[in-house]
Amino acid sequence: MQVGTRWNAGGEPPARLTPEFVAQLRAVEADLPPDEQGVARWTLTFLEGRPVAELDTGVIVTLDAAGSVVVRHDDEDEFG
Known part of the structure; x- marks a missing residue:
């Protein structure tokens, strides 16, 4: 495992992530309650x-x- 980084929801994710991955992060963030955004x-x-x-x-x-x-x-469960 490689250690990566941390950032606030709604902030700019690392540039090395694919656009599809970032789009899913944004979709998750859109569902956050206002007090967690x-x-x-x-x-x-x-x-x-x-x-x-x-x-x-x-x-x-x-x-x-x-x-x-x-x-x-x-x-x-990740496997099933």
Whole structure:
């Protein structure tokens, strides 16, 4: 795992993320309650070369093995 960076929801994500990945981050942010917008923070790491962005609220945005953007919550089973 590579350590990445952190930024506030609604802020500018790292430039190395694809436009499709960023679009999904923005979609998640659009669903945040007003009191969490700009306060919740993303944490970006890389696992096996793929980005994993986790919001403080427990939402996780990542890429699957086929390269598709996947959104889940940290209490969901990643494998099934």
